[in-house]
Amino acid sequence: IRAAARPTGGRWPLSRVLDVSDPGALDVRAIVTGGAGFLGSHLCERLLGDGYEVICFDNFLTGRPDNVEHLLVDPRFRLVNRDVNDFIYVSGPVDVVLHFASPASPLDYYELPIETLKVGSLGTFHALGLAREKRARFLLASTSESYGDPQVNPQPETYWGNVNPVGPRSVYDEAKRFAEAVTMAYRRKHGVDTAIVRIFNTYGPRMRVDDGRAIPAFVSQALRGEPITVAGDGSQTRSICYVDDLIDGILRLLHSDLPGPVNIGNPHEMSILDTAKLVRDLCGSTAPITFVPRPQDDPSVRQPDITIARTRLGWEPRTSLHDGLTRTISWFAGQLTESRQVA
Numbered sequence: 001i002r003a004a005a006r007p008t009g010g011r012w013p014l015s016r017v018l019d020v021s022d023p024g025a026l027d028v029r030a031i032v033t034g035g036a037g038f039l040g041s042h043l044c045e046r047l048l049g050d051g052y053e054v055i056c057f058d059n060f061l062t063g064r065p066d067n068v069e070h071l072l073v074d075p076r077f078r079l080v081n082r083d084v085n086d087f088i089y090v091s092g093p094v095d096v097v098l099h100f101a102s103p104a105s106p107l108d109y110y111e112l113p114i115e116t117l118k119v120g121s122l123g124t125f126h127a128l129g130l131a132r133e134k135r136a137r138f139l140l141a142s143t144s145e146s147y148g149d150p151q152v153n154p155q156p157e158t159y160w161g162n163v164n165p166v167g168p169r170s171v172y173d174e175a176k177r178f179a180e181a182v183t184m185a186y187r188r189k190h191g192v193d194t195a196i197v198r199i200f201n202t203y204g205p206r207m208r209v210d211d212g213r214a215i216p217a218f219v220s221q222a223l224r225g226e227p228i229t230v231a232g233d234g235s236q237t238r239s240i241c242y243v244d245d246l247i248d249g250i251l252r253l254l255h256s257d258l259p260g261p262v263n264i265g266n267p268h269e270m271s272i273l274d275t276a277k278l279v280r281d282l283c284g285s286t287a288p289i290t291f292v293p294r295p296q297d298d299p300s301v302r303q304p305d306i307t308i309a310r311t312r313l314g315w316e317p318r319t320s321l322h323d324g325l326t327r328t329i330s331w332f333a334g335q336l337t338e339s340r341q342v343a
């Protein structure tokens, strides 16, 4: 299938291949950088389910082997401890390269500013170089942070953004904006078949308890009965998407021929204070809410315009906030029980 059908200079007809009704019969090979992280682990799982052989490169900077331990029994899955800022070598054919390696939680990238800039720049060059060599489709995990603190709400892909290039968040925002620019340069100069997804705030199982992002913080605080830390007065907004919906949108983009950028996220916008109260209620907790200082350049509003995803990919989120949060809370409850038992 693979070598014979791949058009020279054109793109691998993945959409045709994936129409096969028995996914086990497929023989397509994916590289996922950052595959042991929150999103990467869900992505590896879904790709294996769709019939891919998956090689995951991760240096466990912010991810954990535990996230993909359950996949190791599958001979089509391989986990490689590798820093993608170093050259990436893979023998044999590769059909798709999904570049997800990067710290993503603000707490992580404040602590790891240089690592974040390096993986967005050097890591992206290496992942694109691999895609070029193998004539694979390349997908970059970019972010709503490319829009910075937006002055347009909701954000369409045509909005150029409002980023402070020297503020503490710039290590992430500018690394991703640079990664988008490199991706487009490889597309224009080298003809690499590329796609850029701008991912909006996503939540679900396998986020770290100490991740620092709003949902893991609120859920673990509510479950422990500790004060729930709302930044500022909590009037800033976010639009949160359940991980399964996000992965579905990403796979649709991968199997399309769209270059993007395409926003994938849930357009249901809520204030952070209301989000904290909802999480507390769903946890059945009476934990108090405490107001803490707001980080510098924290975006005031965020909502994806998903017109392109709806019309070109036939995608929209399906999981209700209630269902997504309930599943996430029960996963975190399991984690907290496990850590108490270990202690």
Ligand code: NAD
Pocket (backbone or CB within 6 Å): 033, 034, 035, 036, 037, 038, 039, 040, 057, 058, 059, 060, 061, 062, 063, 064, 082, 083, 084, 085, 099, 100, 101, 102, 103, 104, 105, 119, 123, 141, 142, 143, 144, 198, 199, 200, 201, 202, 203
């Ligand atoms: P995460 O921190 O859980 O996962 C990132 C993974 O990348 C980790 O496993 C980490 O160890 C790995 N990694 C980091 N640097 C590396 C390097 N140099 N070499 C190899 N591996 C490296 O974060 P996440 O939430 O799963 O985010 C994954 C990707 O999606 C990131 O690129 C992030 O920017 C993007 N994204 C995520 C969200 C979200 O809401 N989760 C939103 C926008 C964009």
Ligand code: UDP
Pocket (backbone or CB within 6 Å): 105, 106, 201, 212, 213, 214, 215, 217, 218, 229, 230, 231, 232, 236, 238, 272, 294, 295, 298, 299
């Ligand atoms: N936030 C909060 N309390 C926390 C963690 C985050 O109020 O314990 C706020 C944060 O200031 C931001 C929003 O929640 O306004 C979303 O933050 P998160 O770190 O989840 O993602 P971001 O969109 O900032 O990348």
